[in-house]
Amino acid sequence: MQRAKRLRRPGIVDDTFDDFVRTRGRALYRYAYVLTGDADDAADLVQEALLRLGDSWRRVVRKDDPEGYVRTIMARQHISWWRRRRRERLVADAPEAAYTDVRLDGDSGLWAEVGGLPPKQRAVLVLRYYEDLPDAQIARILGISEGTVRSQAARALGKLRVRRRTSQMEEV
Template sequence: MDHTADFDEFVRARGDALLRYGYVLSGNMEDAADLVQEALARLGDAWPRVRRKDDPEGYVRTTMVRLHINAWRRRHREDLVAAVPENGRFDRYDDADLWAELRQLPPRQRAVLVLRYYEDLPDDRIAEVLGVSRGTVRSQAARALDKLRIARVLQEAR
């Protein structure tokens, strides 16, 4: 049986939203495209099963966040340190600075923030998606929020 047509339709309908999600998760275009395409390719393989029983978009989003965290662990990504200019010349504290700070978070902490504040998921659902306990979700979120706030204070104190 050929399921290609409705899979393609799903990609067309939801692709842009998934790309945006990938971009928020990874913070760069290459990884965003990579995450979405890989997760969609897997969905394509599992399409007959997932389409009937599960929520395909949920499947893709869960695959993306897990891929992101796992891929990062192996690759020891280079851009862990997003350098913040010491020079006081770039004195515009806006979203760009917040994005830079987000980049400095370990991927699991960043993922928790994205799932909570971008996806609006409750903590127990986040725990399911990431395959960790709800306590871990809470502590990771708290640590991430702390870091953002501390980074902020340091910048402004300079």
């Protein structure tokens, strides 16, 4: 409620914010889609990130990279949402089947395999190979060390290699 009141006050968000959203909105949505693998989750992620950016726009716009700031918000928010969804919840009746996190709406190929990785590993791969960022910047965005970036990337690539080999062997 407090956030909504602040955004409605005149002068909090100015024309430069509107211009930023208009010019970079689609790129942010594409980035969110690659992170989440789902169009609706991507739209929610962009909206939440832009709300948070709007709250601190005057401070952020004075720096050189407002898009980097919002992408950092998006990566961290995505991991936070994933963690929240994965927590155990007490229920009256046990489920009849195991839970499977389907994230890529039936896409096949590499993106489907990347979608099966844990969120932090997926975020590292997206930032490294899709966004073409160096390890130092990825570490800063995700709030982890460069060593963790490298180990997460190595683990993710290892899992993808094993899955590829397994699927190729099944085809034969």
